[in-house]
Amino acid sequence: MNVPSNSLFILALRALAALIIVAHHFALYAPLRDWAAPLAGDVLDFLARHARATQVFFVVGGFVAARTIGNRLWSFRQLGRFAVQRYCRLGLPYLAVVAIVIPIYAFARGWVPDDVLGSPVNLLQLLAHVFFLQDILGYEPLSAGLWFVCINFQLSLAYALILAGERRFGRGDGRWFLRLGWCAAAFSLFHFNLNPEWEAWGLYFFPYFFMGVLVHHAVQHGERRHFLAYQALLLLAICFEWRWRVVVAMVFATMLFVVEYAGLGQRWPRSRWLAALGRISFSLFLVHFPVLVLVGAVCARMGWSSPQAALAALVAAFALSLAAAAVFHRWVEAPATRLSRRFRPSLAPARPAGAERSTRLAFEN
Structure with a gap:
């Protein structure tokens, strides 16, 4: 999703979430993490356990989707074009990272642990990645974070499909999706989301x-009761079984609601x-892991395995990740976004433009 420059809080949320995710992965994967542990083990352990923020991207994604495709009239014949648009927007940068990691892994093989690199890439595994099916079919992922693209693709298509069904079989006012969403979210929170084996499916992350989506409805249409009731449902789910990831989503969603409702x-x-x-947060999300592997492999080959050298290497990997993300955004993500616009479905507004608050932002999904 692209957020224009005037959506400052959305950009800040994405930036913060990306930094937290990078910190989590840097604190999780060998060899640099293991070598730096004598100096910063407690900090790294804390980040490995608690630095989880992928949920923030899903919350923001639902908010932006509700303001864009949720405010349009859909038909089933437009879904194919929308799928192509989303594949260009998400899939092309994703495939570029797949192409990048293969030579990096070849360089790192034997120097970085195999549980980080996985098995050597085979053709079926590569084809599964092309069609976003690697997790569903049980193939090893080629890079940390690729699963997010697959889930994002599932959720956006499911949302558009429900909106098309709502126009065809319902009143087209969004109520159908809200009712179905409540049922799906409750089922996920108390069943699907409790089992990590279902992480390959969008329903696991649907809450x-x-x-x-509910934050958008609360801000734009004054339906705060849905948002507050949903927060109560999440609290009940946490009491049923503690999940830090649900707490993170609740906190950031509340921040998003307060700031947007205040018009800030x-x-x-x-x-x-x-x-x-x-x-550049999406690019950073995609490229930081290959950079971490590359820096770790270079340090291993050079024998730079002291705690001081490993900690310096983690800092260097972070700086290189930012630089690589800026380059990747300019030469890969931005062109993919421009290409995706050619396939954007032509959708009529679901309601008059003046029906929404004057503080509406011009989001582009």
Whole structure:
């Protein structure tokens, strides 16, 4: 999803979430993490356990989707074009990362543990990645974070499919999706989301996406009761079985609601650095793991395995990840976004433009 420069809070959320995810992966994967442990083991252990923020991207994704495709009239014949658009937007950068990691893994093989690199790539595994099916079919992922693209693709298509069904069989006012969303979210929170074996399916992550949709409805249409009732449902789910990831989603969704409802999203926080990082956050999410593997392999080959050298290497890998993300965004993600616009379905507004609050942002999904 692309967020324009005036959506400052959305950009800041994306930037913060990306940084947390990078910190989590840097604290999780060998060999640099193991070598740096004598100096920063407690900090790395904390980040490995608690630095989880992928849910923030799903909340923001639901919020933006509700403001874009959720405010349009859909038909089933437009779904194919939408699928192509989403594949260009998400899949082309994803495939570029797959192409990048293969030579990096070949360089790192024997120097970085196999449980980080996985088995050597085979053709069926590669084909499964092309069609976003690697997790469903049980193939090893080629890079950390690729699963997110697959789930994002599932959720966006499912949302568009439900909206098309709503127009065909319902009243086209969004109520059908809300009722179905409540049922799906409750089923996921108390069953699907409790079993990690279902992580290959969008329904496992649907509660976070649906939360973003409810934030939009609360802000734009004054339906705060749905948002508050859903927060109560999430609290009940946490009491039923504790999940840190649900708490993270609740906290950031509440922040998003408060800021957007107050009309501050367009003007706060005013930080050029956060805004720039927010724009390249998807690229950073994709490229930081290959950079980490490459830096770890170089250090292993050079024999730089002291705690001091490993900690310096983690800092260097972070800086290189930011630089690589900026390059990747300019030469891969941005062209993929421009290409995806050619396949954007032509959709009529579901309601008059003046029916929404004057603080509406011009989001582009």
